[in-house]
Structure formats: structure tokens, C-alpha cells
Amino acid sequence: MSIIAGSYERFIWGFKLKPTKHDADTQTLTLSPLFSYPSHISSITTVACSGPAAASGGSDDTIHLYDLPSASSLGSLLDHNHTASITALSFYTPSSLSFPRNLISAAADGSVAIFDTDPFVLLKSFRPHKKAVNDLSIHPSGKLALAVYRDECFAMLNLVRGKRSFCCRLGHEASLVKFDPSGERFFMVVNTKVGVHQSEDAKLLLELDNGSRKRILCASPGDVEFVLVMVFFLFKFIPWLKCLLNLDQSGTLFTAGEDRAITAWDTNSGKLAYAIQDAHPARIKGVVTRNDSEGASEDPYLVASASSDGIIRVWDMRMAAKENAKPLAETNTKSRLTCLAGSALKSMRRPQIGNQKPQKLEKGPNSA
Numbered sequence: 255m256s257i258i259a260g261s262y263e264r265f266i267w268g269f270k271l272k273p274t275k276h277d278a279d280t281q282t283l284t285l286s287p288l289f290s291y292p293s294h295i296s297s298i299t300t301v302a303c304s305g306p307a308a309a310s311g312g313s314d315d316t317i318h319l320y321d322l323p324s325a326s327s328l329g330s331l332l333d334h335n336h337t338a339s340i341t342a343l344s345f346y347t348p349s350s351l352s353f354p355r356n357l358i359s360a361a362a363d364g365s366v367a368i369f370d371t372d373p374f375v376l377l378k379s380f381r382p383h384k385k386a387v388n389d390l391s392i393h394p395s396g397k398l399a400l401a402v403y404r405d406e407c408f409a410m411l412n413l414v415r416g417k418r419s420f421c422c423r424l425g426h427e428a429s430l431v432k433f434d435p436s437g438e439r440f441f442m443v444v445n446t447k448v449g450v451h452q453s454e455d456a457k458l459l460l461e462l463d464n465g466s467r468k469r470i471l472c473a474s475p476g477d478v479e480f481v482l483v484m485v486f487f488l489f490k491f492i493p494w495l496k497c498l499l500n501l502d503q504s505g506t507l508f509t510a511g512e513d514r515a516i517t518a519w520d521t522n523s524g525k526l527a528y529a530i531q532d533a534h535p536a537r538i539k540g541v542v543t544r545n546d547s548e549g550a551s552e553d554p555y556l557v558a559s560a561s562s563d564g565i566i567r568v569w570d571m572r573m574a575a576k577e578n579a580k581p582l583a584e585t586n587t588k589s590r591l592t593c594l595a596g597s598a599l600k601s602m603r604r605p606q607i608g609n610q611k612p613q614k615l616e617k618g619p620n621s622a
Contacts, residue, residue, distance in 0.1 A: 255568075256322045257542065257596040258308050259560050260298025261589040266291050266310050268322060271556075271583060283568060285585040288325045293318045298592055304345035304354040305599035307371065312338025317359055319374060321605055328607050331359075331369065331474045335379040338362035342390040342401075345371075349394070352601040358389035358399060358413070366401070368413060382411055382418035393453070394437040402428035402442065408456075425592045434475045434505055434521070441507055441521070443470050448509060450455060450521050460524035462507070464517060471511035472594070474543045474557075476518070508557060510538035516559055518571065528574040534561035538608070540594025556582070560594040 255271040268288035294312035301310045308320040315336055339362040345354040356377075357369040364385055368378045385402040390411075395398065398419070399411045399560065406427045410420040430443035439459065442449045446469055448462040507519045514537060517529040529608040540560040560566045567581035 255556065255596055255598045256288070256308075257558050257566065257568075257594065258301050258303050258310070258320070258322075258595045259566060259587065259591050259595075260301045260312075261311050261564075261587065261591050262297040263589045264292045264294045264296060264298065264312070265431060265587075265589055266278055266298060266301070266318070266320070267566075267587050267589075267591075268294045268308070268320070268325065269566065269585060270322075270572075271558075277473055283583040285566060285568065285583045287416065287585070288322065289320075290587070291327060293320075293327065299341060300343045301342035301593045301595040302345050302357070303595040303597040304347045305352050305597055305601040306603065307354055307357075307380050307605040308595070309343050309345070309359075311358060311359060311361075312545075315339060315361070317343070317596050319605060321609060324604070328374075328605060331376070331607065333376045334367040335376075336363065336365050336367065338386070341387050344390055344392050346392045346396045347599065348396065352590070352599045353603045356396065356413075358390060358392060359382035360390045360401060362404075364403070366390070366399075366411060367473050368416060371605060372579040372603075378416035378507035380416045380418075382409055383407060383421065386430065389432075391431045391433045391440065393433055396433065400431045400433070400440060402431045406467060408442075430470070430473050431471055432475050434507075434508075436505075439505075439521070441472055441473060441475065443509070445469050448473065448507065448519070449467065450507075450524070460521075462509075462519045462521070462524055462526075464526055468512035470509045471537060471539055472541045473507060473509045474541045475521075476506035476508060476543045508543055510541045510559060512537045514538060514561070516541060516557065516569065518574070528571070530569060530571075530574050530579050533559060533567065533569070533579075534563070534565060536561040536563035536565075538562075539591055541593055542596035558594065558596055560591045561577075562590055562592075564589045564591055566591070566594070 257269045258269045269285040272286045294544045296314040318333040342360040346356040347354040359367045364383045365381045390401045412419045428442045430440045450459045505521045518527045520527045542558040564587040568583040573579040
């Protein structure tokens with residue numbers, strides 16, 4: 255599993271989760287540093303990762319690309335037509351492929367850009383709305399995306415034609431929007447609550463609310479396999495959990511934020527499934543899970559999180575039922591982290607921008 259994080263201090267951080275054997279019977283996981291590099295001239299606002307390719311966007315209006323296996327910088331994408339801070343990045347990777355097909359970017363000027371990834375070339379740039387994009391999520395089909403805006407608007411984007419299909423005013427500002435792995439539902443975060451919507455008509459199915467007054471800052475959908483593994487394990491500790499989960503249709507959503515906890519929701523019943531309280535000493539700015547298309551069958555229970563004090567942790571969520579759960583791996587970047595992304599896809603192909611040669615990145619002094 256590869257993990258990248260961005261920071262206020264302009265640095266991009268790359269790590270590889272690796273097993274470390276102490277003896278024949280003992281093995282632990284460590285976050286091995288790949289690189290730390292001041293890739294932007296101002297703070298990094300968003301990151302994305304899929305297989306060997308990673309991207310970062312910053313408040314300097316630029317998008318930078320990286321080749322994770324070789325720990326190399328590929329340079330920046332200069333023809334995206336964004337004239338403001340990059341606010342969202344997302345790779346589209348078909349379930350049958352191990353290499354992303356497209357990169358979608360959005361900015362504070364309302365513009366959206368669609369890139370081919372082999373090599374990275376701009377396919378289409380358009381401005382479906384005039385206000386800043388808060389977040390963007392691509393449907394598993396790759397044909398459409400959902401976007402939420404600073405002015406309380408919600409839009410559906412046609413990625414095939416490169417135009418807006420639908421737009422409405424929500425009456426409140428949504429900070430995050432995420433499709434579930436099946437594409438049948440999507441999640442919309444508004445301050446402290448999460449709405450679960452039906453994709454076909456955007457009907458609100460249920461609302462996730464733990465009663466906290468602290469904002470949700472990040473979210474990551476899990477999948478059915480994750481829930482089944484967790485339920486099988488947790489039944490040993492919490493027998494009454496059976497009444498909370500519908501095993502036929504269940505999915506899960508991980509949220510984190512100002513309450514410093516990682517919370518897993520059963521998105522079928524709308525109830526809290528389990529949580530790791532005090533997962534970090536500071537607010538959590540990013541959480542990453544793995545789904546079926548990213549090799550979750552290997553370690554479907556691993557979740558990574560990053561907090562604003564610079565700490566990145568990897569958790570075994572099977573330990574959520576225990577008090578004082580300990581992370582499997584941890585590293586301190588000693589920087590103010592703003593975003594986190596990860597991927598478990600493995601590919602022999604390498605990303606490139608035209609004929610540009612990759613630049614080998616160095617491990618910074620704080621990478622250990």
C-alpha cells in the first residue's frame with residue numbers, strides 16, 4: 255500500500271507500507287519513506303493516488319505528478335486552464351485495470367479539467383459553475399461525476415461530453431461528496447452530518463449523525479467485503495452487533511475530523527458500527543481505505559489516517575472493539591498535513607507527461 259500526504263509547508267510526502275520481520279514468528283508493519291519534496295510554492299490542498307501514479311494540487315494553481323515506484327517527480331501539468339487554487343483531484347481507474355485511465359481536477363474558480371493518463375494530456379476543460387468546487391467524486395462507470403460548491407450548489411457533470419447535466423441549490427454548503435464503490439449511492443457531508451443518497455434520483459435515504467458538534471473533515475467509503483470481515487471478527491467481542499447490521503446489503507463509510515476519532519458507519523441502517531476514539535492527538539485531515547478494485551482482498555481491514563500535527567497512522571480496524579487500540583504503523587512528518595491519499599494497486603506501467611523525463615526525488619530530513 256502506497257500513501258501520499260500534502261502539507262501547508264509545500265511538501266509532498268510519500269510512504270510505502272512494508273512488513274518488517276523481527277524473527278521467524280514476529281512481523282510488524284512500517285511506513286517506509288519514499289520521498290519528501292517541496293513540490294509547490296504554496297500549501298498543498300489536495301492529493302490523489304492510483305497504482306503507480308500520484309498527483310497533488312495546491313493553492314499555487316498547479317498540479318504536480320509523481321511516479322511512486324521510482325519515487326520520481328514527473329513535473330507539472332501546465333495546460334489545465336485553472337486560474338485558482340486546485341481544490342479536488344480524483345483518478346478514474348476501471349475495475350479491470352491496474353493503471354488509471356483519467357485524472358479529473360477541479361478548482362476554486364469553478365473550472366473542471368479532464369486528462370488522459372497515457373500519457374497525461376488534457377482532453378477537456380470546462381466551467382460548469384462560477385463558484386469554487388469543494389469536492390468532486392467520479393462514478394465507478396467513469397461517465398459522470400458529482401460536485402459540491404462553496405455557494406451551496408450541487409451539480410452532476412457529464413464527463414463524456416465535458417458539460418454540466420444538472421445543478422441545484424442545497425440550502426447548505428456541503429464540504430464532501432463520495433460515491434460508494436457500487437455507484438448506487440453517494441454520501442454528502444454537511445458540517446457534522448452525512449447524508450446517504452440514492453444515485454438514481456438523489457433521494458435522501460438516511461442521515462448519519464453521532465450527535466457531535468465537531469465537523470467531519472474527511473470521509474472514505476469502504477465496501478461489503480470490509481464489513482463482512484469486520485463483522486465476523488467483531489461478533490467474537492460484541493454479539494449484539496448482529497442487530498445493527500444487514501449482511502445482505504451492508505456497506506461502510508469511514509469519517510473523521512475535529513473529534514479526533516475514526517468512525518465506521520453501517521450505511522444500510524444508518525447506525526454507528528464501531529470507532530477508534532482519540533485516534534490522533536489533533537484533528538484528522540485525511541482517512542484512506544481500500545476497496546475491491548485496489549486489492550482489498552489482501553488486507554481489507556487496513557485504514558490509514560493523517561492529522562494536522564503531522565502524524566500518519568495505519569490501523570487494523572479489527573482492533574476497534576478493544577479499548578486503547580494501537581496503530582500498526584506510525585510516522586511523524588513534523589509538518590501540518592492537509593490531505594491524504596493511498597492505493598494498493600500494482601502495475602508494471604509507469605506514468606509520464608509527454609516526453610518529460612522523471613526527476614528522482616530525495617528523502618527529506620524528516621522522512622524517517
